Amino acid sequence: MKTPSGENFWEKLRKCSDENSSSLVVGLDPNLDLMPKMYKSPEKIFSFLREIIDATGDLVCAYKPNLAFYISYGIEGLKILEELRKIIPEKIPIILDGKFGDVGHTGEQYAKFSLEVVGADAITLNPYMGKDVLKPFVKRNLGIFLLCATSNPGYSDIEAIAIGDTVLFEKISKISVEWSEYFGIKLGLVVGATHPDVFSKIRHYAPNAPFLVPGIGAQGGKLESAVKSGRTKGGIMPLIVSARGILYASSGKDFANAARKAAGKLRDDINTIMENYDE
Secondary structure, eight states, rough: OTTTTSHHHHHHHHHHHHTTTTTEEEEOOOOTSOOOOOGGGGGHHHHHHHHHHHHHTTOEEEEEEBTTHHHHHHHHHHHHHHHHHEEEEESBBBBEEEEEEOHHHHHHHHHIIIIIIIIOOOEEEEEGOOOOGGGGHHTOOOOOEEHHHHHGGGGGGGGHHHHTTHHHHHHHHHHHHHHHHTTTOEEEEEEEETOOOOHHHHHHHHTOOOOOOOBBBOOOBHHHHHHHHOOTTTTTOEEEESHHHHHTTTSSSTTTHHHHHHHHHHHHHHHHHHHHOOO
């Protein structure tokens, strides 16, 4: 089964990235506490997101709705998530950040939800239960990003535990290459910009895995190190994620224009760093 556009996620991503000259992924994470006053009610979330998408659609390579920010509003939140595909241009990929990771019939339902309800092109996946968790998503031709070294401060509690002469996130990097070969697909990795020292270590084991990089902005991640160290051996740029810094760049009536300015600056900063790096 193909993604909603009828093409492979990675090809769709490449086309959108080239057209918009962008490696920026905007996180669509609606938070009533941070929204402008005129949108501080669940029934106005969809209108808020529409404004954001209209303002930034030519500046991104993908959008990334985080499932938690929709299920927290119950049925209405899920309806909003389902409706996003109708207002996001078809050429722009949707990465559903659900951090799924279950097997068998349960995994099948997550995959069905991602593709048939949300219309996602890719998902984030927890690899803890082994390669079986990938099967339902691979069957539906969804792009996959495995959690590797996440951006939260406590990532070291588990993801950096020593395993022989490596640590767990390095092991996951190595396993991602094995699984990529096993399934005959490209696998991405989630690598937080808040841990710049891990980029080269992960690249050592997974030289061609595209990185989805959260942690820029509100979490304090360093953009320059993420861009310079996150590119694959084959030249694929890291996908830099920003949510709060763009969605809530202003709490006033100018929020959409402020979001556009913030997204445009971040996209241009990414491109400038990469251009200088290539010189």
